Amino acid sequence: MSSTLADALSAHVQGPVLVPGAPGYDDEVAAFNLAARIRPDVVVGATGVADVVAAVRAAREHRVPLRVQSTGHGAERPVTSGVLVTTRRLDEVVVDPASRTATVGAGARWGAVVERTAEHGLVPVVGSSSNVGVVGFLLGGGLGPLARSHGFGSDRLLSATVVTGTGDVVEADDGEHADLLWALRGGDAVPGVVVAVRIALVEVPALYAGALVFDTPHVETVLRGWLDWTAHADDLTTTSAAVVRMPPIDAVPEPLRGRTVLSLRVARPGPVDAGERAAAPLRALAPAMIDGLGPLAARDSDRIHGDPTAPAPVWTGGALLAGAADGFADAWLDTVGPGTEHPFVAVELRHVAGAGGRASGADAVAGRDAAFTLGLVSVGPEARASGPGAAERVLAAVAPWLADEANPNMSGALPGRWRADVAARLDEVRRRYDPDDVLGSRAAVPSGVH
Template sequence: MSHPLTSRVTGPVLTPDDEGFSDEVAAHNRAVVHAPDVAVGATSTQDVVETVRWAAEQGMPVHVQATGHGATTPVTSGVLLTTHRLGGVAVDPVARVATIGAGAAWTDVVPVADAHGLTPVAGSSAHVGVVGYLLGGGLGPFARSHGFSSDRLESVTVVTGTGEVVEASAGEHPELFWALRGGKTGLGVVTQVRLLLVEMPALYAGTLFFDIEHIDTVLRGWLAWTATADPDTTTSAAIVRFPPLEVVPPFLRGRTVLLLRVARPGDEGAGAAAAAPLRALAPAFLDTVGVLPVARSAEIHNDPTEPGPSWVRGLLLDRADGDLASTWLAHVGPDASHPFVAAELRHVAGATGPDVPGGSAVSGRGAAFVLGIVGADPSRFGEMPAAADAIVQAVAPWASAEVNPNFAGFGTASWAPSTADRLTRVRRTYDPAGVFA
């Protein structure tokens, strides 16, 4: 017997007994396995409308997934609405605006924009879904020079909890638009966004690789350098314990290293001057920092592209000093015992501080750093919550009261109390029955 939704939507409607169900609901993060009552693969905004309306009629919650990079909680009931079929990217080079379908990843947007000499202010991973990233604010390798990626949202097409299609912008449904710029979840199903692109004719970027004996010196030197860093230069320092696996390049296999990532829009001379103090911290065994085509900016972080299991926890820091460096190294440095493959500090602030005209719901505008820890060994996932809690407790003197949802991972996102209250009011307005989980 066919599912009742089959006659209402054009996309696939799958239940757990159907062939293809597991593939349809699979998240990029394989550590999370979804098992909803039904999965609907939306092929149009109307498919989303019909699915939301049907779910509301049945009193069932609606969950939404594009790529599932940020999946942390298994969906065990209700409807999982997948939006990866809602692709498409079109660029208006005169207005410098990209119209992007909800299923698109940055890999879909970057080449289309680049053909017009433009680029989106994207995240560190090109394979992350555009919409989920923007709804959380979005802090990428151009955070200090260009701010939160959601600051460049022009308008958003949303299906509300009542099944109504609305266009949210500064002029229409401004409260919803405010919430969508950083409020992340429970606000509706986004089917399309329009995003302002930027011109970035030159980029000086890449990674400095430091061996284990230099980690202490480089981390401390880099943190001290950030106090007077060039406002156009975004950097991060990640201590990585590369496993002895064939998927890892031979020269990194089984090594513990510090990756110091650098990104500065602008010409080679200014970039080299900005990076010079970092190069002087210690001898790097590999230096890829140099002129980089903007369309290849994902190479700065070289995040994994294939689905796999991961465990992530993050928070924001208001400041950093020598004592933070000592605390960080004691917990995730070369001599520390912990289950994580990578521990990263990203220097932000700069252009992330000022809010957009009309305001936004972004969490973390006052933060100076993003802290992130990543685990990839499923056999050790059971150790990670307690290990992460210990790290979070240790860095509490430097931590922000807010936690950005894109970095919270298996932790809990948080906003300023006034922002959280306002988000609650917006959700009640646009989803009065609480359809969206």
């Protein structure tokens, strides 16, 4: 089957068409998450819209599944058959400073967009890492260091060029194919291959940001103090608290090596003096090992979280919290605090209630009403084996505080979860644009909650 399908595709595709064992196949299918098993029957390295159309139509004709990969950051589920379309070559970024917009190819990473937009004093609303792909971030909603001040990244998605599951090319915006654009704004699995997006940009002329790092004896005090502080935080200040187990390796600064620390991340657009006032109560919680707060160019926001940039085998999981009062800190520290047994190198809480909950509703984003995100990260060869069971124990411990919905970008390998009305509408859109479910967008239909 693979050779027949590859021959059919090669006749219509300009980019590489590769089967297992062929030179270049392993590099073409490689994901950022090295724990992911990505071994399709055929991989198509798309060089343009026509290549994507040919791949979708061939998959539909041969009745095999088609999947899409850009950077491979979201590679949590295995791909062991069918066609994989890689979009990394579709990486053009065109900025229109007059309209404060950028048109971005599906293979671009946020770093490339930031580099181009910064020339014009503009930035996109990105996540904690600009190394991730633009499209995957937007499809899940997209939360980052500016979550409270600027909301979800998908709030800035203006239009998209999509090859649907029937092999048709459509331009989805608020006028044409508005139902598809609605699904693209946070609906995660979509009934087509996104080949380009147009996004709105924002001005962030000043940013006060960075991280405070606290040693093990202060983790509990700072975690509790931060949670209390979030109850009165202003809507411009976005913070997160991560308990991190620093590995005993040379790449880690000597004071942190082998330590369990709490990294308290802060980002606030606006004047430096206002940022210092907002962060003062956090600085006062305990003596910091490292005080990295200060003025920061918006284009350098990666420094706030310091997410890894090198591929590694990982397992990530997460959930949303409706709140974190009435005993939550006890449950969290008893389960993942210093001295507890679990496989995670980092466990994080992000305070996100704010602008993200105030959008127009013209989207399928899950979790706008959540107060916090909860993230779990396990790294290493055993991550995929140990992560799921440990995550179940963590979620069980904090079950009273979990939100009804689950945002797919923040859930990692765990499923997203939408309100029942949103889930039903997503299913309708998926059936309309991909009636044969070529892209498998209905393979894991989001469960509805009331």
